[in-house]
Amino acid sequence: MSKNLTTRAEDYSKWYNELVVKADLAENSGVRGCMVIKPYGYAIWEKMQAELDKKFKETGHQNAYFPLFIPKSYFSKEASHVDGFAKECAVVTHYRLKTAEDGSIEVDPEAKLEEELIVRPTSETIIWDTYRKWIQSYRDLPILVNQWANVVRWEMRTRLFLRTAEFLWQEGHTAHATQQEAIAEAEQMMNVYADFAENFMAIPVVKGVKTANERFAGALETYCIEALMQDGKALQAGTSHFLGQNFAKAFDVKFTNQEGKQDYVWATSWGVSTRLMGALVMTHSDDNGLVLPPNLAPIQVVIVPIYKGDDQLAAISEEVNKLVAKLRKLNISVKYDDRTTQKPGWKFNEYELKGVPLRVAIGPNDLANGTFEVARRDTLTKEVVAAADVVTYLQDKLDEIQANLFNKALDYRNSHITEVNTFEEFKDVLDNKGGFVAAHWDGTPETEEKIKELTKATIRCIALDRVEELGTCVLTGAPSAGRVLFARAY
Amino acid sequence: MSKNLTTRAEDYSKWYNELVVKADLAENSGVRGCMVIKPYGYAIWEKMQAELDKKFKETGHQNAYFPLFIPKSYFSKEASHVDGFAKECAVVTHYRLKTAEDGSIEVDPEAKLEEELIVRPTSETIIWDTYRKWIQSYRDLPILVNQWANVVRWEMRTRLFLRTAEFLWQEGHTAHATQQEAIAEAEQMMNVYADFAENFMAIPVVKGVKTANERFAGALETYCIEALMQDGKALQAGTSHFLGQNFAKAFDVKFTNQEGKQDYVWATSWGVSTRLMGALVMTHSDDNGLVLPPNLAPIQVVIVPIYKGDDQLAAISEEVNKLVAKLRKLNISVKYDDRTTQKPGWKFNEYELKGVPLRVAIGPNDLANGTFEVARRDTLTKEVVAAADVVTYLQDKLDEIQANLFNKALDYRNSHITEVNTFEEFKDVLDNKGGFVAAHWDGTPETEEKIKELTKATIRCIALDRVEELGTCVLTGAPSAGRVLFARAY
Numbered sequence: 001m002s003k004n005l006t007t008r009a010e011d012y013s014k015w016y017n018e019l020v021v022k023a024d025l026a027e028n029s030g031v032r033g034c035m036v037i038k039p040y041g042y043a044i045w046e047k048m049q050a051e052l053d054k055k056f057k058e059t060g061h062q063n064a065y066f067p068l069f070i071p072k073s074y075f076s077k078e079a080s081h082v083d084g085f086a087k088e089c090a091v092v093t094h095y096r097l098k099t100a101e102d103g104s105i106e107v108d109p110e111a112k113l114e115e116e117l118i119v120r121p122t123s124e125t126i127i128w129d130t131y132r133k134w135i136q137s138y139r140d141l142p143i144l145v146n147q148w149a150n151v152v153r154w155e156m157r158t159r160l161f162l163r164t165a166e167f168l169w170q171e172g173h174t175a176h177a178t179q180q181e182a183i184a185e186a187e188q189m190m191n192v193y194a195d196f197a198e199n200f201m202a203i204p205v206v207k208g209v210k211t212a213n214e215r216f217a218g219a220l221e222t223y224c225i226e227a228l229m230q231d232g233k234a235l236q237a238g239t240s241h242f243l244g245q246n247f248a249k250a251f252d253v254k255f256t257n258q259e260g261k262q263d264y265v266w267a268t269s270w271g272v273s274t275r276l277m278g279a280l281v282m283t284h285s286d287d288n289g290l291v292l293p294p295n296l297a298p299i300q301v302v303i304v305p306i307y308k309g310d311d312q313l314a315a316i317s318e319e320v321n322k323l324v325a326k327l328r329k330l331n332i333s334v335k336y337d338d339r340t341t342q343k344p345g346w347k348f349n350e351y352e353l354k355g356v357p358l359r360v361a362i363g364p365n366d367l368a369n370g371t372f373e374v375a376r377r378d379t380l381t382k383e384v385v386a387a388a389d390v391v392t393y394l395q396d397k398l399d400e401i402q403a404n405l406f407n408k409a410l411d412y413r414n415s416h417i418t419e420v421n422t423f424e425e426f427k428d429v430l431d432n433k434g435g436f437v438a439a440h441w442d443g444t445p446e447t448e449e450k451i452k453e454l455t456k457a458t459i460r461c462i463a464l465d466r467v468e469e470l471g472t473c474v475l476t477g478a479p480s481a482g483r484v485l486f487a488r489a490y
Numbered sequence: 491m492s493k494n495l496t497t498r499a500e501d502y503s504k505w506y507n508e509l510v511v512k513a514d515l516a517e518n519s520g521v522r523g524c525m526v527i528k529p530y531g532y533a534i535w536e537k538m539q540a541e542l543d544k545k546f547k548e549t550g551h552q553n554a555y556f557p558l559f560i561p562k563s564y565f566s567k568e569a570s571h572v573d574g575f576a577k578e579c580a581v582v583t584h585y586r587l588k589t590a591e592d593g594s595i596e597v598d599p600e601a602k603l604e605e606e607l608i609v610r611p612t613s614e615t616i617i618w619d620t621y622r623k624w625i626q627s628y629r630d631l632p633i634l635v636n637q638w639a640n641v642v643r644w645e646m647r648t649r650l651f652l653r654t655a656e657f658l659w660q661e662g663h664t665a666h667a668t669q670q671e672a673i674a675e676a677e678q679m680m681n682v683y684a685d686f687a688e689n690f691m692a693i694p695v696v697k698g699v700k701t702a703n704e705r706f707a708g709a710l711e712t713y714c715i716e717a718l719m720q721d722g723k724a725l726q727a728g729t730s731h732f733l734g735q736n737f738a739k740a741f742d743v744k745f746t747n748q749e750g751k752q753d754y755v756w757a758t759s760w761g762v763s764t765r766l767m768g769a770l771v772m773t774h775s776d777d778n779g780l781v782l783p784p785n786l787a788p789i790q791v792v793i794v795p796i797y798k799g800d801d802q803l804a805a806i807s808e809e810v811n812k813l814v815a816k817l818r819k820l821n822i823s824v825k826y827d828d829r830t831t832q833k834p835g836w837k838f839n840e841y842e843l844k845g846v847p848l849r850v851a852i853g854p855n856d857l858a859n860g861t862f863e864v865a866r867r868d869t870l871t872k873e874v875v876a877a878a879d880v881v882t883y884l885q886d887k888l889d890e891i892q893a894n895l896f897n898k899a900l901d902y903r904n905s906h907i908t909e910v911n912t913f914e915e916f917k918d919v920l921d922n923k924g925g926f927v928a929a930h931w932d933g934t935p936e937t938e939e940k941i942k943e944l945t946k947a948t949i950r951c952i953a954l955d956r957v958e959e960l961g962t963c964v965l966t967g968a969p970s971a972g973r974v975l976f977a978r979a980y
Contacts, residue, residue, distance in 0.1 A: 030564075030619050031607065034557035039635060042554045064532045067524035068609075068640055068656050069580070072587065074520075076595045086587035090559070091597050092609065093583045095644040097562065097576035105566045107581050107606055116597055117521065119558075119582065119609070129520050139831065145529060150558055150640065154585040166558050341629065 005353075007287045012231040016282060020160045023290045023354050025277065033158040033165030040354065041277065043298035045168070048276060049148065051200050051295075052170060055192050061144045061172060066126050068150075069117035074125040078250040081124065084217025088154040090119040090165075119152040124218060124243070124269055127173045128251040135175060135265055137256045142185070143175040161278035162235075162490050169273035175265045177257060179244070182266035183221070186242040189270040190223035193238035201276070202293040202406035203227050203283045204413045205237055206436070206485060208461025213445050216269075220244040226460045226485070228413045229282040232434015234460045234487035237279050240270035278490070283409050284378075290355030291378055293405050294398040301327060301334045301394055302356045304347045306363035313338065316362050319387070323360075323372075326391050332398065352377065357401050358394055378404055419483065423474050426486070430457055436485040440471035442478035451475055457486040495843075497777045502721040506772060510650045513780045513844050515767065523648040523655030530844065531767065533788035535658070538766060539638065541690050541785075542660060545682050551634040551662060556616050558640075559607035564615040567740040571614065574707025578644040580609040580655075609642040614708060614733070614759055617663045618741040625665060625755055627746045632675070633665040651768035652725075652980050659763035662730075665755045667747060669734070672756035673711070676732040679760040680713035683728035691766070692783040692896035693717050693773045694903045695727055696926070696975060698951025703935050706759075710734040716950045716975070718903045719772040722924015724950045724977035727769050730760035768980070773899050774868075780845030781868055783895050784888040791817060791824040791884055792846045794837045796853035803828065806852050809877070813850075813862075816881050822888070842867060847891050848884055868894055909973065913964050916976070920945055926975040930961035932968035941965055947976040 005022060006014045021027050025041030028034075037045065053063075069092060075082045096111030120126065127145075134140060152166050161167075172189060176182040190207055197203045205225035215222040219241035227237045248254070248264040257263050284291040294300050303323070305316040320336050327334045335356075337347055344361065351359055359375040366372055372390050375382045378401050385393045416435025420426045429437050441447060441459065451474075452458050462484045471480045495512065496504045511517050515531030518524075527535065543553070559582060565572045586601035610616065617635075624630060642656045651657075662679060666672040680697055687693045695715035705712040709731035717727045738744070738754035747753050774781040784790050793813065795806045810826050817824045825846075827837055834851070841849055849865040856862055862880050865872045868891050875883045906925025910916045919927050927947065931937060941964075942948050952974050961970045 027620075027623070029557045029616065031557045031559045031561060031616070034559060036557065036620050037555040039552035039554045043552065045555075046553065062529035062533065063536065064529045065527040065535075065658065067519045067521045067526065068642065069521045069524060071521060072595055072597075075587065082587075082589070082595060086589075086595060089585065089587060090582045090607070091584040091587065092580045093597065094581040095579065097565065097572070097579060097581065097608070099572070099576075105562055105572060105576060107562075107583065117580070118587070126519065126521070130517075130526050133517070152558065168555065 005287065005289065008230065015287070016278075017160065019281060019285060019289060025281070025290075026160045028160065031165075033155060035160050035164050035166075037168075037274070040298060044280070044292070044296050045274060045277060047296050047298070048201070049170075052196060052272070053148075055196060056146050056170075056172065059144075059188060059192060061146045061174075063147065064145045065147055065149070066123050066130065068120055070120050070123075070126045072116045072118060074129060075118065077125065078218050078246060081218040081250075085121040085153070086118075088156075089121050090152045090154055092117040092119065120149070121151055121153045122269075122271075123147065123149070123151075123171055124173065124247050124267075125251070128247040128253055128267070131175055131265070132251055132253045135253055135255050138177045138258055141175055141177045141255060141265065142181065144172075144185075145174065146170055146172040159278075161274055161281070164274075167274045169271050171269060171271040174268045175248075175253070176268070177255065177263075177266070179266050182244075182268050183242050186221065186223055186240045186268040186270065189240040189268070190225065190238070193240065193270075193272060194225050197225055197227065197237055198406065200293075200295050201280060201283075202295075202402060202409060203237065203279055204406065204410040206461060206463050207465070208463040208485070210239075210461060211445070211448060211459045211484070213448050214459060216241045218243055218246050220246070224461050226487075227279050227283065228416055228435055228487070229279070229490065230412065231282070232416060232488075234436065234489040235275075235279050235282070236460070236489065237276060238270070238272040241268060243267035243269060284405050285355065288380070289353035291405065292355035292357060294357045294402045297355065297357050298333065299335045299351075299354075299356045300332050300398060301358045301360060302347075302351045303334065303336045303360045303362070304344050304351075305338055306344045306361055308364075312364055312367075315367055319367065320362060323387075323390065327394065330391070330395060332394065358397055360390075360394070376401060378408075417485070420474065421471075426474050427455055430455055430486075430488065434488070436460065436487050438483040438485055439474040440480035440482070441484050442473035442476050442480055444478075447473060447475050447478075451486065455486075455488075457488050460485045460487050460489060495777065495779065498720065505777070506768075507650065509771060509775060509779060515771070515780075516650045518650065521655075523645060525650050525654050525656075527658075527764070530788060534770070534782070534786050535764060535767060537786050537788070538691070539660075542686060542762070543638075545686060546636050546660075546662065549634075549678060549682060551636045551664075553637065554635045555637060555639070556613050556620065558610055560610050560613075560616045562606045562608060564619060565608065567615065568708050568736060570736075571708045571740075575611040575643070576608075579611050580642045580644055582607040582609065610639070611641055611643045612759075612761075613637065613639070613641075613661055613663065614737050614757075615741070618737040618743055618757070621665055621755070622741055622743045625743055625745050628667045628748050631665055631667045631745060631755065632671065634662075634675075635664065636660055636662040649768075651764055651771070654764075657764045659761050661759060661761040664758045665738075665743070666758070667745065667756070669756050672734075672758050673732050676711065676713055676730045676758040676760065679730040679758070680715060680728070683730065683760075683762060684715050687715055687717065687727055688896065690783075690785050691770060691773075692785070692892060692899060693727065693769055694896065694900040696951060696953050697955070698953040698975070700729075700951060701935070701938060701949045701974070703938050704949060706731045708733055708736050710736070714951050716926075716977075717769050717773065718906055718925060718977070719769070719980065720902065721772070722906060722978075724926065724979040725765075725769050725772070726950070726979065727766060728760070728762040731758060733757035733759060774895050775845065778870070779843035781895065782845035782847060784847045784892050787845065787847050788823065789825045789841075789844075789846045790822050790888055791848045791850060792837075792841045793824065793826045793850045793852070794834050794841075795828055796834045796851055798854075802854055802857075805857055809857065810852060813877075813880065817884065820881070820885060822884065848887055850880075850884070866891060868898075907975070910964065911961075916964050917945055920947055920976075920978065924978070926950065926977050928973040928975055929964040930970035930972075931974050932963035932966050932970055934968075937963060937965050937968075941976065945976075945978075947978050950975045950977050950979060
């Protein structure tokens with residue numbers, strides 16, 4: 001069953017990189033840090049997009065599109081924003097190439113832009129420059145807009161999906177008349193993300209808020225969902241920011257409220273990205289390859305014929321075609337792989353590597369007995385099922401796999417939240433067990449920074465459901481009002 | 491009924507610009523040549539995307555995503571490609587900003603890229619650089635991939651949707667084992683586009699091929715669909731290119747064919763863009779505003795209550811809510827505008843400006859009589875309809891409007907294809923009637939160029955269904971094998 005895949009125990013990071021490439025999800029391109037998302041990987045991303053888009057629209061949001069480029073001067077307008085993004089951005093300085101005398105292609109020095117343009121790392125600045133024109137009165141509020149877009153952050157060390165110079169995402173940007181309404185919006189979108197992660201992607205998440213250190217550049221509060229990967233490292237799966245009036249002030253966006261007075265507009269922004277593809281891989285997959293929750297599988301059921309000679313294949317295909325038609329009627333995505341160029345064993349391997357949830361095999365004996373052999377990708381178990389029952393069986397198993405993957409990941413996550421009360425324990429758990437470490441912290445950025453230096457662990461979040469509990473900081477012994485979740489993270 | 495909209499007769503170009511902004515489709519941004527696509531405009535684009543995407547998948551294509559940036563050196567590899575695109579492209583030269591001593595933000599001169607990156611104007615080069623890794627044998631072919639993306643072409647004179655520095659589009663890039671198969675693919679996609687334009691957007695098009703002068707940079711044949719706007723100017727609405735082996739040779743993409751021999755791979759590419767939004771506006775709209783075919787209307791039916799006092803509104807709303815529920819069941823997109831902040835007349839104007847196909851009004855008399863008043867946007871006519879019949883009536887009218895808009899545009903287009911036999915006639919038709927001028931041409935780029943200089947008209951296409959007919963060139967008198975379609979164009 002070898003797919004020449006490094007095992008997770010051998011080298012988790014290598015396993016991840018190999019799997020992403022071998023399962024045809026993505027690959028590195030000729031452009032530093034930029035990936036190619038291959039059709040199989042993109043089909044999974046499309047399913048995420050469709051579900052998220054539906055949820056955004058159900059909560060009253062509309063899509064729009066804003067420019068890829070942001071004038072350099074916009075960055076200066078919100079001070080923390082420039083600190084957060086200007087140091088790693090792609091800058092357009094010229095608008096023409098020319099052919100040099102030796103025939104080579106070079107940048108035309110005469111085609112220099114008056115003001116440099118930044119390729120958007122996020123769109124708050126260009127969007128709030130636009131909202132100034134859209135908002136005069138409380139009647140123009142709220143504005144509930146989302147954008148599906150590519151963004152660029154010039155990361156020096158990149159990894160497929162997890163950290164790439166260019167990535168795909170959605171960014172919601174909303175404008176409100178009151179602080180209260182903006183906070184409610186930011187919280188709502190965190191909940192939308194959590195619901196999506198858990199019930200669609202089968203990835204359990206902790207909902208919480210970031211500490212000041214870990215907040216988005218320009219936010220007053222960052223809500224997040226944090227997931228736990230199989231190697232015990234955390235992954236931030238989505239964030240939703242309450243931006244206060246920071247961008248409204250930076251871009252002078254005022255409105256007349258119901259009392260006829262002028263006030264600055266309140267803002268939120270929220271986003272998830274192709275990083276979720278990395279979370280998907282690292283939550284469910286195993287040493288045999290990808291494991292996909294049925295909701296996200298481009299192929300939910302694959303059918304492989306086992307036969308000798310054309311006559312057997314014809315008889316098998318007749319049975320299979322009937323099954324395919326029934327499954328399609330139920331909106332189950334099914335592929336019948338009757339290629340004659342590959343052997344069944346090769347196909348079994350291939351679909352296992354690609355994480356297809358259910359594999360149906362049918363050979364001459366099955367044909368004689370009126371049965372199918374059904375293999376589950378998540379448990380690697382097989383059952384023989386009577387033809388009369390197979391449609392219902394497959395349908396039930398898809399639901400069962402979706403639920404099983406979530407529960408398995410939830411068990412792992414729950415057994416990897418460890419309360420510690422000393423710094424020795426803290427380090428021991430991080431080094432030998434991994435996962436979230438629930439520890440008391442004195443609330444200062446300095447202690448947080450110090451712990452990060454000593455252990456590479458950061459505060460992933462202050463969980464919304466944490467128990468209020470007096471304690472003493474695991475590092476300084478200073479008083480604390482409750483535990484926060486530390487982890488090493490992607 | 492004034493919407494302060496310039497009329498088409500007064501100034502067609504001004505009418506277009508005003509309408510795009512006033513109907514909330516798009517507006518200029520703070521970035522030179524880049525537009526903001528507003529929610530209402532983007533909702534229309536999403537409908538186009540969904541329908542095209544369905545058609546692409548039905549014809550066996552998959553989506554993928556390739557990098558935004560293209561290394562400068564890639565451009566040098568296909569000679570005509572660099573001529574076509576390098577002169578108007580955005581060039582990234584640096585990857586960091588820094589804060590200067592005076593606090594201003596500037597490009598960090600130490601963060602200069604070793605090789606400049608071009609923001610993609612089209613993706614043939616980066617995609618064929620990738621395909622080299624994907625293709626070894628005929629078994630890897632065909633590759634049928636599409637990408638939804640933003641692209642940048644540094645146009646000096648821009649207009650909303652029609653010509654913008656950044657625009658949204660889809661670009662298909664396919665790879666084939668034989669020339670014949672690649673040509674069939676390019677023709678198929680032209681037919682997909684024509685079907686989409688005519689049957690979904692209600693825009694009649696001429697299918698044809700471009701002359702060598704007008705071909706895509708790097709193509710051996712460019713198939714196109716050409717539409718005619720209400721002002722008599724043509725608009726290229728989509729193109730599909732047979733690229734031969736040009737890109738395979740430039741990027742060294744070879745495969746082993748069934749006979750075990752190495753050959754270069756055959757290519758096509760094809761695309762349509764947000765330019766189609768411009769075509770939509772200029773095909774159907776009128777002096778009162780936008781006119782949308784029901785297929786593309788974000789709101790297909792709007793319902794406006796006419797009432798005095800809360801009791802009347804409540805009684806009307808009860809009736810309306812029943813109607814809304816029935817229409818939604820039929821997947822008709824309906825909006826009930828019961829805002830109390832605006833008067834009915836204001837709402838009528840607003841939805842007329844925004845091109846909503848059907849407007850239903852209901853007042854106390856209607857309530858007493860069990861009727862609704864239904865107004866059609868395309869004909870600006872009204873009818874009173876019994877409540878019992880209104881659902882069927884609205885459903886039928888939506889179909890009728892879709893068909894009517896196409897037929898109206900087709901009549902206009904057909905009456906604006908004028909055969910001419912002398913250059914005097916040629917100029918006269920262009921200046922006084924507009925539309926396509928069907929004229930004999932001697933087949934040389936020189937004559938084509940000369941005619942363009944003298945009249946600003948270009949050969950829009952050699953129509954696929956043109957009649958073979960011997961004649962003499964309208965400019966030079968040299969022999970010609972058939973008429974070609976000239977026009978002034980967007």
